[in-house]
Amino acid sequence: MSTVLWPTQAWAESLPELQKMDSGKLVEADSYIKENRPNVYSLLLVRNGYRVFERYYQGCDPESLHRIASATKSVLSIVVGIALRKGYLRSADQSIAEFFPELESTLKSSVKDFLTIRRLLTMKEGLLFSEDYEEWDKRRNNPQFTLDLPPLGDPDENLRFSGAPRVVSRIINVATGMNAAEFAETYLFRPLGIQEYQWPIDSTGTAWGSGGLRLTARDMAKLGYLYLQKGTWENREIV
8 A cells, every 4th residue: 555645844756757657748838837827826736646747927926925716615525524523513514594693584485495505615505696795895894785685596506606705704703713724724724734824804804715825835735735635644534
């Protein structure tokens, strides 16, 4: 049985051929990016726990923090998984009404029974969320805004890329007493050895749930590696 390498402190390095990869093809990819992809900032390949190829572009380097845009939603989903494991959340199918009891009298029964953490995370909430961050920042401290959004019909037939996970980030505040960035720092980033990151916090103390997180390429690779190891890191379960 092969030994799993844990890059908590740093990625081990290997030549591509030793990991059954064609270095010639990787050099071709590097050249193609330089000539044709001005919006690519890094190319990092990990195989069998080894860093086998790494290049940076547009003035970036291994220490550069990259805005990972909507991949922030995937990190938030890991945070939710950890919160479930630790008992802060009971189920991904909990209704948002459970976290905002002040809305109990105004929530429509259809929304109360239907709108769950899972549906918000998978963007099958069936509501027309706006991507206007300025307006969101003004209103996100009042979950009532969710009820004012126009419906899209059958959500299972209308999957829509949206900012719905922002509400999940607010739920993390309510359920754990920490915002998603603080929670991730304690239970995800620190165990993985992720030390440098930026996760914007809004005026209510809520971490942006739909985008904005910045990580280095090497630390993004750690998150992918965590998935490959089925949520285990250094032989203990993280998520």
